[in-house]
Amino acid sequence: MTEIVATNETILVVGGGISGMTAALEAAETGKQVILVEKRAYVGGRISQLYKYFPKLCFPTCGLEINQRRSKMNPNLTILTMAEVTDISGEAGAYTASIKISPRYVNENCTGCGDCAKAVELEVSDDFNYGMNTHKAAYLPHKMAHPQRYVLDPAIIGTDDAEKAKAACKYNAVDLDMQEENIELKAGAVVWATGWQPYDANKIQPYGYDRMANVITNVEFERMMDPTGPTGGKLLRPSDGKEAKDVAFIQCAGSRDKNHLLHCSRICCMASLKQSTYVTEAWGDDASSTIYYIDIRAIDRFEDFYKKVQADENVKFIKSKVASIVENKENGNPTLHGVDTEGYHRYATEHELVVLAVGMQPSVDKDAFPIDITINEEGFIEPSSENGGVFAAGSASDALDVNRAVQHATGAALRAVQVVNRVARAEG
Amino acid sequence: MTELNAAMVERYRSNFLKEVEANVEEGEWVKMCMQCGVCAGSCPLGNAWEHTPQKIFMMVRAGEREAVLNSDAMWMCTSCYNCIARCPRGLPITHIMHGLAHYAKRMGLAPKEQPTAKFAQLFWDNLVKKGRVNELKLGISLYFMNGFSEGIKTSLKMKDIGLGMLKTKRMSPMEMLGGHGVKDSAGFQKMLKKAQELEDKRISGSTD
Ligand SMILES: Cc1cc2nc3c(=O)[nH]c(=O)nc-3n(C[C@H](O)[C@H](O)[C@H](O)COP(=O)(O)OP(=O)(O)OC[C@H]3O[C@@H](n4cnc5c(N)ncnc54)[C@H](O)[C@@H]3O)c2cc1C
Numbered sequence: 001m002t003e004i005v006a007t008n009e010t011i012l013v014v015g016g017g018i019s020g021m022t023a024a025l026e027a028a029e030t031g032k033q034v035i036l037v038e039k040r041a042y043v044g045g046r047i048s049q050l051y052k053y054f055p056k057l058c059f060p061t062c063g064l065e066i067n068q069r070r071s072k073m074n075p076n077l078t079i080l081t082m083a084e085v086t087d088i089s090g091e092a093g094a095y096t097a098s099i100k101i102s103p104r105y106v107n108e109n110c111t112g113c114g115d116c117a118k119a120v121e122l123e124v125s126d127d128f129n130y131g132m133n134t135h136k137a138a139y140l141p142h143k144m145a146h147p148q149r150y151v152l153d154p155a156i157i158g159t160d161d162a163e164k165a166k167a168a169c170k171y172n173a174v175d176l177d178m179q180e181e182n183i184e185l186k187a188g189a190v191v192w193a194t195g196w197q198p199y200d201a202n203k204i205q206p207y208g209y210d211r212m213a214n215v216i217t218n219v220e221f222e223r224m225m226d227p228t229g230p231t232g233g234k235l236l237r238p239s240d241g242k243e244a245k246d247v248a249f250i251q252c253a254g255s256r257d258k259n260h261l262l263h264c265s266r267i268c269c270m271a272s273l274k275q276s277t278y279v280t281e282a283w284g285d286d287a288s289s290t291i292y293y294i295d296i297r298a299i300d301r302f303e304d305f306y307k308k309v310q311a312d313e314n315v316k317f318i319k320s321k322v323a324s325i326v327e328n329k330e331n332g333n334p335t336l337h338g339v340d341t342e343g344y345h346r347y348a349t350e351h352e353l354v355v356l357a358v359g360m361q362p363s364v365d366k367d368a369f370p371i372d373i374t375i376n377e378e379g380f381i382e383p384s385s386e387n388g389g390v391f392a393a394g395s396a397s398d399a400l401d402v403n404r405a406v407q408h409a410t411g412a413a414l415r416a417v418q419v420v421n422r423v424a425r426a427e428g
Numbered sequence: 429m430t431e432l433n434a435a436m437v438e439r440y441r442s443n444f445l446k447e448v449e450a451n452v453e454e455g456e457w458v459k460m461c462m463q464c465g466v467c468a469g470s471c472p473l474g475n476a477w478e479h480t481p482q483k484i485f486m487m488v489r490a491g492e493r494e495a496v497l498n499s500d501a502m503w504m505c506t507s508c509y510n511c512i513a514r515c516p517r518g519l520p521i522t523h524i525m526h527g528l529a530h531y532a533k534r535m536g537l538a539p540k541e542q543p544t545a546k547f548a549q550l551f552w553d554n555l556v557k558k559g560r561v562n563e564l565k566l567g568i569s570l571y572f573m574n575g576f577s578e579g580i581k582t583s584l585k586m587k588d589i590g591l592g593m594l595k596t597k598r599m600s601p602m603e604m605l606g607g608h609g610v611k612d613s614a615g616f617q618k619m620l621k622k623a624q625e626l627e628d629k630r631i632s633g634s635t636d
């Protein structure tokens with residue numbers, strides 16, 4: 001059984017992405033007891049799936065490492081992975097949360113040696129790479145995963161593969177008897193940081209994501225650049241593995257659209273500008289990026305980044321929302337159809353690879369929150385006194401980049417600290 | 429220039445957008461267009477038009493009254509609804525296009541030799557006689573739309589289809605002698621008159 005001490009002076013953080021990690025660490029470093037509950041087998045959330053960060057083009061792993069070190073050094077912080085909050089009851093200062101912990105089938109003895117993975121035969125879809133490849137059913141979610149501990153996919157439990165994994169482990173870390181656990185925890189305040197998910201590109205019918213191999217999403221493109229990713233860090237198109245040198249980006253794919261997401265996802269313009277630098281990084285002067293846009297929203301200081309990309313001769317900008325994509329069956333190239341707003345020219349242009357700049361949608365469904373909370377039309381959490389001691393952090397509150405998500409999370413931590421301070425004073 | 433057209437020019441001066449908002453069906457939506465271009469790129473007839481909907485909406489906002497109302501663009505819309513289905517802003521584009529066509533007609537500015545405009549007039553003239561469309565007469569007047577000799581040629585070309593329709597009772601030759609209509613013909617005419625009065629009152633240079 002997982003033994004955790006929690007009181008009404010404890011802060012519960014739901015979601016361990018960059019926002020949840022930040023809120024948890026900031027609160028823990030003020031001396032508060034914090035429990036972080038993360039659904040995945042590792043913390044870091046979606047930034048761990050990015051190749052580089054705009055605007056500085058540094059690697060997210062660097063910031064993640066700092067956070068992981070901070071969390072290891074802090075005795076006030078308890079991290080539960082593969083754990084989900086199923087219910088919260090009570091009020092500010094006195095909440096009870098029900099938490100479901102799924103079995104990992106690997107205990108703390110794991111050294112990350114990987115012998116279990118070598119022994120297992122079954123391959124399962126690699127979620128970390130958005131299903132672009134498969135991995136063994138005994139796996140480390142990604143190289144930098146924290147905790148550095150393998151996971152067994154439930155699909156092999158009860159099969160020979162599970163026994164093979166157990167036999168291969170020299171450290172007695174594979175525990176096939178692990179069961180799902182349901183525990184209850186007390187908390188004075190809750191920070192809700194469940195983040196975002198990419199909008200489902202299959203819903204944008206005219207862009208044919210479901211029909212054309214060479215139409216992919218921006219989150220998949222990030223994975224392609226990762227040297228440990230599905231293509232070993234090469235920009236290769238899915239249909240035939242050909243080098244993708246002529247890449248088109250389609251902005252607002254599913255955002256600012258009454259048929260899809262109403263809101264502007266704010267980060268996707270910057271994400272495509274950033275990704276055009278990947279294309280140039282990969283192919284130098286052979287690279288060609290074309291960004292189809294309604295208007296480029298590089299907010300605040302990001303304007304400088306936009307200017308820099310505009311100066312790159314390998315990047316073209318076409319002011320037009322693409323109307324539809326049709327595949328050229330002969331060479332697998334997607335052909336983009338539309339009309340250019342600057343001059344109203346009709347075009348039908350082929351590219352080798354098309355990246356849909358899909359937007360950010362809240363990861364938790366409007367109706368699936370385990371507690372009554374104020375949610376706006378787009379499904380993001382609104383600040384409201386009716387939320388009591390529950391505070392949103394990061395992209396659960398709006399489509400935010402990392403910088404803004406982290407600022408927002410720090411604010412949420414402060415509010416949570418204020419609530420548990422009140423509890424502490426009342427309890428004397 | 430028709431009297432009504434002159435009155436409208438006088439009333440709205442250079443603000444064509446306001447004129448469209450006040451008088452054209454669904455015209456108040458024009459300002460909501462964000463010029464993304466999806467409608468233009470989605471129109472199956474797009475390359476056959478002088479101006480796409482996207483461009484028309486920009487021209488309305490730019491005050492290009494003559495160019496818009498004289499244009500054949502609105503008359504080319506086939507009501508496929510592709511643009512409505514895709515417009516991210518939810519503009520009822522098809523309806524605005526028809527609204528503009530109708531308004532151009534009211535102002536006497538619709539292009540004179542535009543075939544769909546001509547057909548629309550034939551259809552209307554046919555319909556208002558008896559309250560029912562007389563398909564035989566409509567078909568024949570369509571064939572003769574561009575003059576007598578061309579009409580004969582088209583009729584001969586379509587002869588087999590016509591005979592087939594007669595055989596399968598999809599068309600009756602008796603329609604040539606007057607044809608069927610609504611029961612209360614006088615009531616129907618009264619209704620049309622009233623509707624015309626209401627419409628004239630709505631679009632008129634003299635009120636408000
Ligand atoms: C293509 C693309 C590129 C981007 N590039 C950049 C960039 O270069 N620079 C930049 O600043 N920003 C970038 N962003 C934005 C950046 O990804 C977000 O700002 C960041 O991920 C927000 O972090 P978060 O912690 O709020 O959310 P998330 O990263 O989504 O973290 C939420 C965490 O909560 C967990 N969770 C969800 N539901 C539950 C639950 N019920 N119980 C427990 N845990 C749960 C999830 O597993 C996840 O770990 C990019 C976005 C996209 C789409």
Ligand code: SF4
Pocket residue numbers: 251252253255256263264265266267268269270295296297357359
């Ligand atoms: S950030 Fe850019 S691509 Fe994303 S929704 Fe807003 S305008 Fe569209």
Ligand code: SF4
Pocket residue numbers: 460461462463464465466467468481482485514515516517518519521
């Ligand atoms: S699709 Fe809608 S918003 Fe886009 S140009 Fe056409 S009318 Fe305007």
